[in-house]
Amino acid sequence: MMNRVVTVLADPSAVASAAADRLVAVAQQAAGEGRIASIALAGGSTPTEMFDVLVRRTNTGEAIPWPALSFYWGDERAVPPDHPDSNYRVAREHLLDPVGIPEHRIFRMPAERPDQEQAALAYENLLRRNLPASDHQPSMPVFDLVYLGMGADGHTASLFPGTSALAVRDRAVVMHPVDAVQMDRMTLTFPVLNAARQVVIAVTGPGKADRVAEILGADAISGGYPVQQVQPASGRLEWLLDQAAAAHLDSTIRAGRK
DSSP states (O other), rough: OOOOOEEEEEEEEEEHHHHHHHHHHHHHHHHHHHHHHHEEEESSHHHHHHHHHHHHHTTTTOOOOGEEEEEEEEEESSOOTTTTTOOHHHHIIIIIITTTGHHHGGGGOOOOOOOOOHHHHHHHHHHHHHBOEEEEEEEEOOSSSSEEEEOOSSSSSBBOOTTTGGOSSSEEEEEEEEEETTTTEEEEOHHHHHTTTEEEEEEGGGGGHHHHHHHHHHHHHHTGGGGOOOOOOOSEEEEETTTTTTSSSOOHHHHTTO
C-alpha cells in the first residue's frame, strides 16, 4: 500500500501528541484555504488522551484554528448522549466544551433513537449534505480526517469480526447488533472510511502487539481482520503505534518504510 505509513513512537503519550498534530495540521490547512474541515472522532483511551493534549495546547497559547473544524463520529453505542459510555459525551467533556466548539459544528450520531434504521439513515443523509462526494464512489461523503483505533480482535470503529456491517458497500452509516459486546452500535462503513482524505489508526499497549504484527507484519494475510479493510482509495493511511504495540514488527516496518 503506497499510501500507508507506519509511525512508531515512544509511548501512549507520544502517540496522543502525534495524533493531535495531525488534527492541528488539518485545521491549519483548512483555515488557510478558507473552508471548514471535517473530523470523525473515535472512542477509547487514546483519543481521550489526544483530546486532553489539544486542550492543554490551547490553554497554553497554541494558536489552533478551531473555527476551521467540524466534528463527527466514527461510531457510537446505543446509549443516550449523557451516558458514561457515550463516545460523544467523552469528546464533549474532554475537548469540544473546553475549547469552545459551537453547537452548529458538532454532529453526533443519534444512536439512542428507537428506530435504529432511520437513525442511521438520518446520519448518513447529514453526512451527504455536509461533506463533498467521493470521486471514486460518488455516493460516499469525504472526511478530511478520520481517527480510528483497533481492538484486540482486529475490529475498528464498530466494525467487528463476524458482523453484517463488514459486507456493506452501499451505505455510509449502519446500525447493527454486535454480539461480542452485547450492544447495538452505529458505525461508519468501510466505503466511507476509505473515501477519507486521511485516516489515522492509533494503537498502543503490549496487549495488541501480536495483532499488530499479524496485520502489519511482513507475513500478514490481507483481509483477515476488519481493520485490514481500511484502505483509502486515494487518501493517506497512517498507523500511529507506541513501542509496546510495535514490539513484534520487523525493523523495516517499524521505520515506516512499508
